[in-house]
Amino acid sequence: MTKNRLRATLTSCLLSGLLFTGLSHAATPIEDLTVVVPYAPGGASDRAARIVSDSLHQKLGIPVVVENKTGAGGRIAAQYVKNTAADKNVLILANPAIMVVAPLVFNDIPYKPDSDFQAVSMVTEYGFGVAVSADSDIKTMDQLITWAKAHPGAFNIGVPATGSLPHFFGLMLSQQIGSKGEIIGYRGSAPVITDLIGGILPVAIDTLDVLTAQHQGKRIRILATSGSEREAALPDVPTLKQSGVELEASGWNAFFAPASMPADKVTQLGEAIKAVTSDPALQETLLKNELIPVSADAKETGARIEQFRQQWAPVIQASGFKVTQ
Structure with a gap:
């Protein structure tokens, strides 16, 4: 290999690394991404999805399209993403209502969170x-x-x-x-x-x-x-724990991939999303939109969701609440 060709190759690799930070080790390059939001435009989930997707587009240099698929409290969108083929790059931005609560309160839903989806990255939480x-x-x-x-x-x-x-x-x-x-x-x-x-x-x-x-x-x-510390927008309001009530809890928004997506893509997307949500400018944008930023890769997100499930599932089950369809 000549020095010029070597230099050109190294330059190309460097540019690819800059454009696809977090995705460079994927077996198949990710050339586009679709993010499905289960709710109407303008809500908290939609705002989070669009803010993060815009940053991903800028960072990775790939098209990132946000689609709103509403209905049935998010279960229609979940079923749609569940059925995505392995060669399609599709994520859903879901919350506990879809991934934790629904399986416990509905007798029959068209997906199983544990086997039909893979956690990718938690991006916001709310108290x-x-x-x-x-x-x-x-x-x-x-x-x-x-x-x-x-x-x-x-x-x-x-x-x-x-x-x-x-x-x-x-x-x-x-x-x-x-x-x-x-x-x-x-x-x-x-x-x-x-x-x-x-x-x-x-x-x-x-x-x-x-x-x-x-x-x-x-x-x-x-x-x-309900958080672990006082909210920046509510400095005069104590937490429950500061008030003597031993209770702390929050909800979240997290990206999930269908089970069909190769594991290496899930890992790399989780790393890429964690990278953009770690950016102070993006965090400030989320805060201005009344969204509390979270930075977590796939493994960290899975652990957080399991912790959430352990706290909430016993309460939901003990309530006896069921939805009859």
Whole structure:
């Protein structure tokens, strides 16, 4: 090999490495990628998918297309991705409702998370808040616990949907504080907030992206959050653990590949996505969109999801909640 050809070859390899960082060891080069979002445009999952996909496109120099396939709470999208052929590069950005809750509450779903999918990369997480009306006399979690024990028949907890993560988090909270709350499922977050502000509901639990603006607008009061530390947007609100309640939990959004995708592609995509989500600029963009960034490769994501399953599955199963179709 001449020096010029050697130089050209090395230059080509270097450029390929720069363009396909994290994918350079794949047996078959990944020339394009489709990301399926199970929900409508504009929501938290969709925002996360598009922010990360845009960065992947810029970093890897390959087309990354985001497709929204809605319906059946994400199960239609999951079935679609499950059936993807091995030569297609398709990922789904899924959450616990699809990958953990659905198999436990539906008697028959068209996919099995453990055998039909492979974890690729967790990219965001989200916390929950315990809230009361801004006009409520309850100012702290201690006061809420005292009130709940004194008024067991009135301890109603509003959540945005029956069978949602806030629903099961409400059961966790009730168990932890030793007072059984009645979970009241609504059709969405808006009516929950309306009834909370109006004094019809004494307590509500929802995700923080829903509650934070209402708290900042002084229409509701978030008593505590579910994370390991205080939220940057809510420096005045303690965590549950800081309030004396030994409970910590969060939801997440993670990329999954169908079982048909070769393992080396899964590994390399996980590494590439972890690389882009580790970038401070992308993390800042996620935070501005009310999304908490997470950087995790395939192995780390699998471990996180298993930890989540171990915490939540017993609560879901003990509730006896089932969806009849």
